[in-house]
Amino acid sequence: MNLFSDVQKFNIFIWKLLILFHFLKYSNALRDTCPMGCQCDEDKQQVTCEGQQVVTLPDRLPSGYESLVIRNSSVRTIEKNSFRKMEKLMQIEFENNPNLGTIEKLAFKGLKKIRLIKFTTCPGLTELQKNAFSGIQNQMGLKIIFEKTPIHRIDGHTFRNAQNIRELTISGEELALSRHCFANINQLDFLTVSGVVLIEPEIFTNSTRFHVVHFKNSQFDIPPSTFSTLSHTSHLLIEHSKVPSIAPDAFSGLTTIQVIELHACQLGTISARAFANVENLGELKILRNTIGDLDTSESIMSRALKTRIEENTLECSCGMKWMTSVEEMSDINFCSTTASFRSIRSFIKAKCLNPSQEISRKTNHLPSISSFSSSSIVNFYFLSLVWYFSVRFFVFRI
Ligand SMILES: *[C@@H]1O[C@H](CO)[C@@H](O)[C@H](O)[C@H]1NC(C)=O
Numbered sequence: 115m116n117l118f119s120d121v122q123k124f125n126i127f128i129w130k131l132l133i134l135f136h137f138l139k140y141s142n143a144l145r146d147t148c149p150m151g152c153q154c155d156e157d158k159q160q161v162t163c164e165g166q167q168v169v170t171l172p173d174r175l176p177s178g179y180e181s182l183v184i185r186n187s188s189v190r191t192i193e194k195n196s197f198r199k200m201e202k203l204m205q206i207e208f209e210n211n212p213n214l215g216t217i218e219k220l221a222f223k224g225l226k227k228i229r230l231i232k233f234t235t236c237p238g239l240t241e242l243q244k245n246a247f248s249g250i251q252n253q254m255g256l257k258i259i260f261e262k263t264p265i266h267r268i269d270g271h272t273f274r275n276a277q278n279i280r281e282l283t284i285s286g287e288e289l290a291l292s293r294h295c296f297a298n299i300n301q302l303d304f305l306t307v308s309g310v311v312l313i314e315p316e317i318f319t320n321s322t323r324f325h326v327v328h329f330k331n332s333q334f335d336i337p338p339s340t341f342s343t344l345s346h347t348s349h350l351l352i353e354h355s356k357v358p359s360i361a362p363d364a365f366s367g368l369t370t371i372q373v374i375e376l377h378a379c380q381l382g383t384i385s386a387r388a389f390a391n392v393e394n395l396g397e398l399k400i401l402r403n404t405i406g407d408l409d410t411s412e413s414i415m416s417r418a419l420k421t422r423i424e425e426n427t428l429e430c431s432c433g434m435k436w437m438t439s440v441e442e443m444s445d446i447n448f449c450s451t452t453a454s455f456r457s458i459r460s461f462i463k464a465k466c467l468n469p470s471q472e473i474s475r476k477t478n479h480l481p482s483i484s485s486f487s488s489s490s491i492v493n494f495y496f497l498s499l500v501w502y503f504s505v506r507f508f509v510f511r512i
């Protein structure tokens with residue numbers, strides 16, 4: 115009797131073991147099956163979750179898969195910690211997700227292997243919130259790309275403590291860059307932003323090691339010290355944009371930068387001293403822009419080793435007389451249609467130097483104004499001040 119019950123107990127034990135074993139095997143298989151509603155392409159090691167019936171992100175991927183595509187889905191939110199069980203994930207792409215509207219803070223936390231996070235055609239994604247791209251801890255350079263996604267606003271600290279970003283490309287629409295929106299980023303190789311309509315002050319606070327900073331197809335005023343704290347940047351480029359005003363000290367606080375370039379922009383007023391306080395600037399390039407007001411030499415004054423101001427179109431006035439003192443500048447920049455595109459030098463010659471001045475210049479054997487070198491621009495500025503005040507004085511007397 116006793117013996118029988120022992121055998122029975124043993125049997126039950128074996129059965130239990132078998133059931134447990136089966137259960138483990140089944141749950142392992144579960145882990146390696148493709149998530150519901152998704153396709154798993156073994157060759158590409160890619161999981162694709164596609165179609166309107168997809169309302170949530172998968173919570174795990176079969177082992178060995180490194181790429182996730184969410185396409186045409188009804189997903190509304192990328193929640194905090196969405197990918198916590200996908201440490202191996204290298205790429206995530208969101209394509210054509212009309213309902214996607216929110217990326218919660220720390221959404222991509224802990225994705226140590228991630229190399230690419232890309233959004234294409236997500237028309238509901240209009241705002242990037244604080245800390246959305248924080249806590250990723252990527253070990254390799256990461257690209258974060260928004261295409262055809264009409265971002266209107268990037269909140270402060272959206273990328274707080276992001277590190278080692280290879281590329282951040284944001285093609286926004288009527289995009290407002292909030293105070294501190296690119297703050298506290300440690301290393302960003304290529305920043306490209308388009309569609310900007312507002313830049314608040316201090317967008318780059320505490321950020322370091324930005325290599326190339328590129329704004330295009332935008333319309334914004336540049337407030338004072340916008341780029342301060344950026345150092346060791348190789349290229350700051352603003353192109354194909356409308357910039358009604360560049361504040362005094364707009365570029366102050368930049369240190370050790372190779373090139374500041376304004377290219378093919380419609381510039382309104384460049385304030386005096388806009389570039390004056392950039393320390394250790396290699397080259398200032400202002401090329402092929404239309405410029406509204408450049409009435410003082412101080413607008414382009416900088417400590418750049420090299421300055422190229424070429425092929426710009428300006429509203430010509432006699433206030434630009436100072437320009438003829440800068441070697442070549444008045445030959446390679448041009449008046450607008452109102453002065454039939456002639457060079458600034460020929461405009462000044464025809465309109466602003468009266469004959470009596472010409473004669474006195476000749477008789478005194480003064481060097482011609484055009485032979486002043488660009489390094490004497492400061493001197494010339496003071497000369498023109500003296501000239502200006504003497505004219506005023508003279509007018510007063512009359
Ligand atoms: C995804 O959406 C695009 C555009 O709306 C459509 O052309 C395509 O057929 C859709 N694909 C699937 C699998 O639903």
Ligand SMILES: *[C@@H]1O[C@H](CO)[C@@H](O)[C@H](O)[C@H]1NC(C)=O
Pocket residue numbers: 294297298319320
């Ligand atoms: C900048 O860094 C300092 C020191 O870490 C910190 O106290 C300050 O709050 C940071 N500023 C911003 C805007 O994050």
